Amino acid sequence: MSWTDERVELLKKMWSEGQSASQIAKELGGVTRNAVIGKVHRLGLSNRAGAEGAAPEAEAPAAKPVVEPTPAPEPVAARPEPAPEPVRAAPAQPVRPAAAPRPEPVAAAPATPAMRRPVVPAGQPLPPQPSLNEISPETLASVREVEKRSRKISLMELTERTCKWPIGDPATDNFYFCGLPSQPGKPYCEAHVSVAFQPMSTRRDRRR
DNA sequence: CCCTGATTCGC
DNA sequence: GCGAATCAGG
Numbered sequence: 001m002s003w004t005d006e007r008v009e010l011l012k013k014m015w016s017e018g019q020s021a022s023q024i025a026k027e028l029g030g031v032t033r034n035a036v037i038g039k040v041h042r043l044g045l046s047n048r049a050g051a052e053g054a055a056p057e058a059e060a061p062a063a064k065p066v067v068e069p070t071p072a073p074e075p076v077a078a079r080p081e082p083a084p085e086p087v088r089a090a091p092a093q094p095v096r097p098a099a100a101p102r103p104e105p106v107a108a109a110p111a112t113p114a115m116r117r118p119v120v121p122a123g124q125p126l127p128p129q130p131s132l133n134e135i136s137p138e139t140l141a142s143v144r145e146v147e148k149r150s151r152k153i154s155l156m157e158l159t160e161r162t163c164k165w166p167i168g169d170p171a172t173d174n175f176y177f178c179g180l181p182s183q184p185g186k187p188y189c190e191a192h193v194s195v196a197f198q199p200m201s202t203r204r205d206r207r208r
Numbered sequence: 209c210c211c212t213g214a215t216t217c218g219c
Numbered sequence: 220g221c222g223a224a225t226c227a228g229g
Contacts, residue, residue, distance in 0.1 A: 003220085020212065035222050037213060042220070046214080159210070181209095 001030030003039060015040055139194055146191040151179030163189035165196070 001007070007028055014024045021040065022033040040046055147167055153176060158164055163178035164187045180189035188196050 022211080032222070033213090034224080038215095038220090038222050041214075157211095161210075 001028070008039070008043070011036060011039060012043070012045065015045060139191075143191050143195055146180065146189065147178065149180070150176070152176040153179035163187070163192055165189070165192035 003011075010028060011024055014027065015021075019027075020033075021036040025031050025033040025036045028036070150163075150167060152167075153162060155177065157179065158177055161182055163180045163182045165178040166175070167178060168175035178189055178192060180191075182189055183193050186193050186197075
């Protein structure tokens with residue numbers, strides 16, 4: 001493969017969008033990430049400034065939603081939870097549309113204020129969180145076991161090879177993703193695949 | 209281990 | 220110009 005105008009352009013575009021060299025390489029096909037990086041340098045755009053109106057300077061990833069676990073003044077009855085601190089949406093991660101521009105901001109859900117139960121988080125439509133009553137006791141047990149050993153990784157750390165099973169309440173600090181090695185071709189680790197993909201037969205008679 | 213970009217250097 | 224090998228780091 002050679003660097004045709006088209007390919008170079010796609011390279012420029014993706015690079016300025018913040019895509020990694022390996023991602024760009026995959027997209028282009030026929031080249032390795034090294035080739036991409038090499039080209040990037042030759043083009044003199046190693047300094048990711050490609051995008052226009054981009055932020056002038058000041059590194060600072062800063063935005064760490066690490067809202068300290070509220071000191072919790074026990075007695076207080078009504079605390080309107082003034083700051084629903086959105087759970088920052090994820091920058092382009094997996095999924096690769098041929099070359100479609102895609103605004104990420106998947107508006108985050110403010111999460112409901114009250115809800116202490118260890119079940120059903122303030123979930124969005126995204127990940128499957130089957131109600132506990134439709135999971136076999138054995139499976140549920142193994143899953144809980146696995147969750148103890150999960151890597152507790154953050155959204156940004158997910159890759160095509162990490163289990164993307166969400167654990168915890170997205171509205172709190174205690175939220176993370178399983179992160180264990182995912183089954184080839186599947187988005188989850190073995191344990192989570194078993195609860196995520198249940199045959200219709202086994203999920204029948206779910207008493208309500 | 210997975211991944212990132214940066215550099216070097218023979219081709 | 221190209222990109223594999225290598226380096227340095229997370």
